[in-house]
Amino acid sequence: MGTNHKRLIGELHEGRKTAEELQILLQNPYGDRVLAEELLMKIMTTFAETLSVLTASDGHEDHQSAASGEVHQVKPEPSQVEHSHCGDRSSEDSGESRKTQAFKDRRGCYKRRKTCQSWTVTSTKIEDGQAWRKYGQKIILNAPYPRAYFRCTRKFDQGCKATKQVQQIQDNPLTYQTTYIGEHTCRAMIKPSPMIIGSNPRDSQTVSSESGTPHHQNPSFFGTSAPSILIAKQEDYKVGTPSDVTDNSMWHDWKDHLDLSETVGICVSSNEDVVSNMHWDEDMDYVVKSINFEEDFNFESFL
DNA sequence: AGAATTTGACCTCG
């Protein structure tokens, strides 16, 4: 625990330092956006590292609970080592004729997930601000609803291994259990419409993409129809990079830990070392919650 | 036309 603790402190200092750099950068209206994104990713990585240390040193779980969401971390089993690769499994089809082998022998070119971190979120919404591509659906034994499989849209262009499985577990209210598998390794891109919504059109939290409904789903001061990071210096808010903060699984960990299940944006305040989190309800009223990042924020409480 | 989803075959694992 001693070394872990040191590492945590180190990570957090690093994260804070990077956040300060980002803050300075963003005060400059002509600041390098690419650099800003890099800094942001660095900060996110810091959080990821911190969380992974925290969760790894925590044999049991249940440091969770959020209004409508709970997180359940699962440690990877180091037992399984990957075997079948695309290309190395020529052994099987030595004469075995499958039913439809006639017109497809490119099958089997996939590997089953091995050891990667996963965590489960139970929530009334499935949309999470990340870009997912559905690649399968399956009826699960003893489950009343099918399970949907998603992978990161950047799987192919950036090799991102993040996937998630979404399963409706309740109908009234509509509740989903989402299992995230693997961290995003892709670099967050600037997207005009960062909120990718789930397939359920009834999802009340759905933030429509700009083309669909030119609504006012979000507080107007965001300046865009999308959730954004707000970099705030006292009262003057600047709209930062959209999607990048929400576009990371660890953000969900984080906000759940902070009891911010509805949060879709993050606001960094410079003068008080405060991280404020904004969220809004169905009536589009937003709420700001804040924690003192300097001393009140006690990471031990996660354990 | 290209992107996203659907769907059933195929694969791995217990």
Added chain:
DNA sequence: CGAGGTCAAATTCT
């Protein structure tokens, strides 16, 4: 062998 996870052709959407 069955359950669950993945692939990719077909289909639908934008």
